[in-house]
Amino acid sequence: MPLPSTSKHEYITCDPDKCIGCQICEYVCSYTKTGEFNTFRSRIRMVRDHKILITTVACRTCENAPCAIACPRDALKQDPKTGVIKVDTALCDGCAWCIEACDFGAISINPRTKLAEICDLCQGEEDGPQCVIWCPKDALEKTTPDRRAQRSRRKLAREEILR
Amino acid sequence: MHGYSGKILHIDLSERKSWLESKPEKWYQTYIGGVSMATRLCWENITPGCDPLSPENPICLANGIFAGTPVPVGGKFGLASKSPLTGFIGDSLSGSWFSTSFKRAEWDGIVIHGVSEDWVTVFVDDDMVEFRDASHLLGLGTTETESAIRDEFGDDQVRTACIGPAGENLGRISNVSNDGRKAGRTGHGAVWGSKKLKGLSMRGTHGVEVADSEELLSLSLDILEAAQGPHTQKYRILGTTSNVLNMNKLGLLPTRNYQEGVFEDAELISGEYLHEHYKAKTIACAQCPIACEQVGWVKEGPYAEAMSHIEYESLFALSSNCGVNDMEAAIKAITNCNELGMDTMSTGVTISWAMECYERGIFTKEDFECERYPEGFEANFGSGMAMVKLTEMIAHRDGYMGDLLADGTQRASALLDEERDTESYKWAMNIKGLETPGYDARALKTFALGLSVGTRGGCHNRTAAYDPDIKGQVDRFSVDETRGKLAKGTEEYAAVYDTLPLCKFIRRCFTGKADREGAWPAIAKLINATTGWDFDYDDVDLIGERAHTIKKAFNIREGWTRDDDKLPYRWKHEEMTKGPSAESVVTDEELEYLKDLYYEAKGWTQDGLIPKEKLVELGMEDVAEDIGV
Numbered sequence: 045m046p047l048p049s050t051s052k053h054e055y056i057t058c059d060p061d062k063c064i065g066c067q068i069c070e071y072v073c074s075y076t077k078t079g080e081f082n083t084f085r086s087r088i089r090m091v092r093d094h095k096i097l098i099t100t101v102a103c104r105t106c107e108n109a110p111c112a113i114a115c116p117r118d119a120l121k122q123d124p125k126t127g128v129i130k131v132d133t134a135l136c137d138g139c140a141w142c143i144e145a146c147d148f149g150a151i152s153i154n155p156r157t158k159l160a161e162i163c164d165l166c167q168g169e170e171d172g173p174q175c176v177i178w179c180p181k182d183a184l185e186k187t188t189p190d191r192r193a194q195r196s197r198r199k200l201a202r203e204e205i206l207r
Numbered sequence: 208m209h210g211y212s213g214k215i216l217h218i219d220l221s222e223r224k225s226w227l228e229s230k231p232e233k234w235y236q237t238y239i240g241g242v243s244m245a246t247r248l249c250w251e252n253i254t255p256g257c258d259p260l261s262p263e264n265p266i267c268l269a270n271g272i273f274a275g276t277p278v279p280v281g282g283k284f285g286l287a288s289k290s291p292l293t294g295f296i297g298d299s300l301s302g303s304w305f306s307t308s309f310k311r312a313e314w315d316g317i318v319i320h321g322v323s324e325d326w327v328t329v330f331v332d333d334d335m336v337e338f339r340d341a342s343h344l345l346g347l348g349t350t351e352t353e354s355a356i357r358d359e360f361g362d363d364q365v366r367t368a369c370i371g372p373a374g375e376n377l378g379r380i381s382n383v384s385n386d387g388r389k390a391g392r393t394g395h396g397a398v399w400g401s402k403k404l405k406g407l408s409m410r411g412t413h414g415v416e417v418a419d420s421e422e423l424l425s426l427s428l429d430i431l432e433a434a435q436g437p438h439t440q441k442y443r444i445l446g447t448t449s450n451v452l453n454m455n456k457l458g459l460l461p462t463r464n465y466q467e468g469v470f471e472d473a474e475l476i477s478g479e480y481l482h483e484h485y486k487a488k489t490i491a492c493a494q495c496p497i498a499c500e501q502v503g504w505v506k507e508g509p510y511a512e513a514m515s516h517i518e519y520e521s522l523f524a525l526s527s528n529c530g531v532n533d534m535e536a537a538i539k540a541i542t543n544c545n546e547l548g549m550d551t552m553s554t555g556v557t558i559s560w561a562m563e564c565y566e567r568g569i570f571t572k573e574d575f576e577c578e579r580y581p582e583g584f585e586a587n588f589g590s591g592m593a594m595v596k597l598t599e600m601i602a603h604r605d606g607y608m609g610d611l612l613a614d615g616t617q618r619a620s621a622l623l624d625e626e627r628d629t630e631s632y633k634w635a636m637n638i639k640g641l642e643t644p645g646y647d648a649r650a651l652k653t654f655a656l657g658l659s660v661g662t663r664g665g666c667h668n669r670t671a672a673y674d675p676d677i678k679g680q681v682d683r684f685s686v687d688e689t690r691g692k693l694a695k696g697t698e699e700y701a702a703v704y705d706t707l708p709l710c711k712f713i714r715r716c717f718t719g720k721a722d723r724e725g726a727w728p729a730i731a732k733l734i735n736a737t738t739g740w741d742f743d744y745d746d747v748d749l750i751g752e753r754a755h756t757i758k759k760a761f762n763i764r765e766g767w768t769r770d771d772d773k774l775p776y777r778w779k780h781e782e783m784t785k786g787p788s789a790e791s792v793v794t795d796e797e798l799e800y801l802k803d804l805y806y807e808a809k810g811w812t813q814d815g816l817i818p819k820e821k822l823v824e825l826g827m828e829d830v831a832e833d834i835g836v
Contacts, residue, residue, distance in 0.1 A: 064491035064498035067307075068431065071277035071494075075424055080414030081276045082311065084364070091363075095350075095387060095514055096488040096502050155412040178428060180435055180496035 052189050053105035053127025056088060056163060056173055060099040062183035065092045069100055069175035069184060076166060076174045084155050087163040088175050088184075100184065102175070103129060103150045103163040111162075114145035120160070129162045136160050208232050209418035210272055210737035212313040215248065218329060218336060220402055221262060221321030225336040230315070236740065237826050241708035242298040243754035244269030244316055245287035246761055249296065250830070252318050255764050259291035259394075260377065260401035266319040268309070268407075271708050274494075275310030275415040277427040278733055279434055280710035282306050282493030286368075290393035291379045291401075292553070292615055293640040293664045295762040295771075297393030300708055301368070302492035303386040308366040311411025319404065328356060328406040330365070333413065341405040346372055348546035349384035356408055369406035370396040371548025373602040377401060378613035380553035380601070380642070384545065387500075387516065388492060391550050393641060393663055394615075418739030426733055430716050431496045438715035442499035443489070447519035448478030450645070454523070457677070458786030459647045461528045463588045464559035465636050465777055468647045469786035472532035480534060481517055490516065497712055503538040510539035510595070517541060520667075523645035524555025529562055529594045536591025540598050547602035553615055556642035558597045560616045561608065562588050563634050569627065570608075577606025616642055633776045639664030649778045650788030651676040652686050656801040657694045660772045660815075662758040669705070671697040686797050691804025699751035703730070706754040723748060753825050760817060760827070763834045769815045772802055812836060 070086035078085045088102040105127030112120040112129060119135035120142055122128070138158035143151045154161050165186065166173040176184045187195075213235075215228040238244040245267045254263035266288050273281025284306040290297025309317075312333050319329070326341040344352050352369045366386065373381035374396025381396025382389050399405075417423050441449050454460040455473040462470040474480060481503050491498035500516035515538060525544070526537040544551040564570045565586040575593075576583040577600055586593040600609030611619045620635035636643045641664030648655040657672025658665055667673060672694045676683035681693070700723065704711045707730070714721040717729035727747040734742045759767075774793055783789045806815045819835030822828070 061488075064489060064495075066491040066495050066498065067493060068277060068279075068496055072424075074414070075277070075420065078414070079420065081417070081420065082412075082414030083275075083307065084311070084412050085414065093363075095516075096490065096504075098488075098490065178431065180431055181498070 052107060054165060054186050054188050055105045055127070056102040056165070056175065057185050057187050057192055058100040059183045059185070060097070062181045063090075063098050063100060064181055064183075065090055065098040066180065068178055068180060072174045072178045076169065077161070084152075085161070087152070087161055089149070089152065101148050101150050104148055105129070110145040110147075111142035111151060114141045116141060120162075126165070126167070128164045128167060130164070131160050131162060133157070133159055208235070209416060209739045211235050211315050214314055215316040215318060216314045216331065216336070217318045217320065219320045220323040220327065220404065223338050233826075235315070237753060238757070239706045239750055239754075240269050240272045240315070241283065241285035241706040242269075242287065242300060243285070243702070243706040243750070243757060245285035246296055246298050246754070246757050248316050248318050249287040249289070250757060250761050250764075252320065253289060256766070257289065259289040259294065260397060262320070262322040262402070264289045264398060266395075266398060266402065266404070268317040270306055270309050270315055272734065272737055273707060273709065274306040275411075276417060276494075276737065277424055278494065278709075278737075279427060279430045279716075280492070280495045280497065280713045281707070282495065283708040283710065284309060285705070285708060286383060286390040286395055288395060288398045289765065290641075290663065291397045292394040292617075295639060295664070295765055295767060296662055296758045297395060297398075298663060298758060299383070299390035299392055299395055300705055301383070301385055301388045301390040302495065302710060303366070303388045304493045305366040305368050305385040305409060307493050308364065308409040308411045310415055311413050312409050313411065313413050317407075319402065319407070322401065323403040326403045326405050328367075328369075328408060329404065330408045330410075332410045344405050345375060348372070349548050350387070350546060352406055353384075353386070356406060360410075362410065365408050365410045367406045367408040370399045370404075371546060371602065373547050373549040373613070374400040375405070376602070376604045376613065378549065378601060378604065379618065380550045380557060380613065380615045381548050382550050384548055386493070387545070389545070389550075392552065392666060394550070396548050417737045419736045423733065423736040426729075426736060430713065433716040434496045434713060436716075438719065439497045439712060442497055442712050445478035445482055446489075446499040446501040446517070448481055448501060448517055448522055450519040451477040451522060451527075452479065454646065458783065458788030459650065461523055461645055461647055463530045464528060464556070464563045464634055465643070465647060466563075466783070467785050468650070468783050468788045470527035473527065475532045476522060476526040476534055476537060478519070485534060485538060487514065492710070495710065497710075499712060503534075503541075505535045505538050508535060509592075510535045513539040513542040515542040515545050518551075520645050521551035521555070524552045524559075525594060528555055528559045528645075530588030531591045531594055532589070533591040536595055540595050543595065543598040543602070547598065549598070549602055552644060553642040554598060554601060556636050557601070557612050557616050557619065558594055559588075560619065560631070560635055561597065561612055562586050562590075562593070564623070564631055569623070569629050569631065575606070575608050577609060579605050615640060633780075636775050636777065637665055638774060639771060641665045643775060646673050647778075647783070647788060648774070649783065649793060650791040651683050652793060652797070652801070653681060653683070653690045653693050655774060655778065655793045655798070656690055656805055657698060659774050659798060660694065660802065660805055661698070662755070662762055669698060669701055670694065671701040684791055686801055688804060690801050691806075691808035694801075694805050695808040699748075699755055702751035702754035703747060706750050749825070753827070756817065756822070756825055756827065757830065760822070760830045760834050763816060767815075769802070772815065774798060
């Protein structure tokens with residue numbers, strides 16, 4: 045297990061070269077979080093905008109999260125330790141300002157309750173984010189920007205040497 | 208009832224109205240979904256004997272039992288109408304997000320009746336049905352149409368099945384496209400075109416309710432893990448294109464309109480070559496953890512920007528079978544077919560028929576003149592450029608040739624032979640009007656039987672009888688008394704997968720064995736966790752027999768007779784000269800003997816009709832009343 049990075053919070057990242065667009069992550073997420081099979085209720089979302097452009101997006105746990113700042117009812121609070129955004133369902137009225145504030149499109153409004161839903165890295169699940177565990181192509185990873193950058197540098201170095 | 212909503216949506220394009228039909232649980236237990244339920248809906252809603260391009264021929268969609276759940280490869284739906292190509296049942300399957308949206312909108316099936324006065328798209332938004340003007344979408348390709356509709360709604364969750372220009376022009380080898388996948392064969396595009404239906408869009412927001420979701424998820428995740436192992440390796444790396452070299456080695460790779468089974472340049476059109484030089488990415492259908500679709504991409508040259516997923520059946524038809532050794536031309540031709548909305552197999556085999564006519568001097572350069580190519584062009588075997596040009600001409604019915612070829616080999620050869628007193632039917636490679644697949648059946652005798660009796664014509668997928676031949680379970684060059692049972696067994700085995708539907712590429716991932724013993728108990732568990740039923744091995748096995756029987760019953764009601772179970776002239780009279788499958792034909796005596804064995808194995812009469820008691824035994828009492836003997 046990697047040590048927690050001090051640079052920034054952990055989040056789920058997707059390698060678009062590996063992602064095949066199968067949506068298994070969405071089914072596992074919606075089931076884990078809501079008990080139903082409904083990709084509309086998934087907190088991680090697959091994007092497929094072109095024949096070969098495929099990836100998934102979940103909350104990036106931004107520093108000073110714009111969604112939490114934008115919420116007019118203070119329904120979104122960021123855990124200072126983990127960076128995870130918690131939605132207080134008693135305060136949220138589904139106004140969607142958080143969605144407008146999020147550049148990643150990582151927040152969605154539940155079509156039934158009309159309230160905001162955001163990835164919480166499966167807090168409460170012993171083995172961590174379920175999407176990461178079940179991604180059949182190992183395209184998903186729980187990481188920090190620092191670790192992600194290290195990996196990119198390693199990959200670049202390897203390619204440079206092998207070239 | 209779990210796993211189903213119990214509701215069928217009826218849409219009348221003539222009256223612009225819709226209504227709901229409820230079905231009892233017994234009906235679902237008998238027909239399940241996919242091609243079986245779609246065919247049953249067609250049986251119930253068609254006017255028997257109607258012209259396939261008339262308002263009386265309904266478009267019937269039936270969703271998969273596992274669509275919208277995590278069950279691997281279960282995101283598929285069935286589509287059925289009377290085929291404008293064969294005049295018999297046209298049942299197709301497609302895997303896509305369309306089916307999962309369809310499921311979340313809580314419909315088990317959709318029946319579209321009548322004909323619209325103006326071009327429309329129909330939008331089903333959960334339980335709301337909207338008819339929308341489609342005039343601005345006319346002429347657009349399939350990908351363009353889907354994105355245009357998504358952009359209109361500004362919502363990626365609106366998923367569309369649609370036709371391209373080929374369907375609009377009523378080409379009988381056109382198809383229906385969704386998310387890059389196709390309900391590919393038997394000419395559905397023309398049926399949609401005849402109704403002026405450009406597209407059907409779905410948005411569903413409901414969760415899919417199943418009997419035991421924890422059990423279903425756990426079963427699914429076991430299969431998902433197995434699907435990353437050796438059982439699917441072939442599909443994950445090269446996809447179906449790995450067949451090119453395998454078939455060539457066996458002397459079964461259709462070459463120059465099935466004149467030979469060995470292509471001298473097979474390396475250049477192989478899956479391996481595609482992988483090395485043109486592969487852009489591997490992608491998956493909805494709910495599929497295997498991912499077999501290998502996307503080929505031409506970056507420069509005359510076919511620059513061509514990009515499509517490349518399957519073996521598309522590839523053989525639009526390369527070796529046209530004598531073309533240029534992978535870039537093949538990728539371009541396949542891209543054209545997919546974007547213009549045409550069956551790659553029927554298109555390729557129809558083009559190869561025209562090339563043979565050209566080589567024999569029946570067609571000349573002038574026959575290929577059209578507005579797009581006013582000078583005409585030469586169309587010898589091996590001309591990639593001619594092949595690519597013809598795909599465009601067929602879609603738009605350009606000139607004499609585009610119009611002639613747009614309806615497939617059976618109609619084209621009949622017209623030509625009448626006009627010019629030729630015998631081109633002798634190299635028109637179709638069965639019941641549907642063009643033949645990428646396995647030469649002259650030297651696969653069980654498969655030859657399976658194809659000839661196939662309810663939708665020349666389709667490898669529905670019979671699967673190549674399996675015992677290629678595996679060496681039987682001598683593929685000769686016939687014996689085991690073949691009737693084998694052909695029955697393989698077609699009903701395939702029908703189980705086509706009805707659930709599950710993609711057949713998952714078949715080894717249950718227990719490692721692809722046979723019934725390996726798969727049926729696991730499939731029964733999936734069905735029970737979804738529906739709460741108590742299905743066992745025998746119930747799963749019956750799914751296939753019932754599915755096949757309703758298709759056959761449909762054909763009988765449309766006038767099928769024993770003589771319709773036939774093979775192309777070439778496979779009966781002309782031997783190949785090269786490779787391990789040379790010097791083999793299927794004689795009339797062999798074929799009639801095989802058909803006798805098959806009808807007997809099925810429990811049918813010697814005329815191939817179904818006894819009343821057989822239908823009653825399968826729980827199809829009303830069908831027995833209608834066509835049972």
